[in-house]
Amino acid sequence: MAKLRITLVKSGIGYAQVQRRTLKALGLHRLHQSAIHNDNSSVRGMIDKVRHLIRVEEEN
Numbered sequence: 001m002a003k004l005r006i007t008l009v010k011s012g013i014g015y016a017q018v019q020r021r022t023l024k025a026l027g028l029h030r031l032h033q034s035a036i037h038n039d040n041s042s043v044r045g046m047i048d049k050v051r052h053l054i055r056v057e058e059e060n
Contacts, residue, residue: 002039003059007032010053022049 008028012020026046027035036059037043047056 003036004039004043005034005036005057005059007034007055008053009055012053019050022046
């Protein structure tokens with residue numbers, strides 16, 4: 001299964017509580033922190049919610 005590296009590049013301060021909770025659910029707490037997740041539809045949905053705050057890369 002493919003893996004995704006998700007990195008927080010912009011703070012969630014000033015954004016809706018739903019978006020801040022999504023960042024927390026992805027395991028992102030500090031700027032430039034990365035988390036690796038399996039590429040599935042639930043993670044893709046969370047990525048879509050906060051795509052303006054994160055950077056996504058494919059892991060090998």
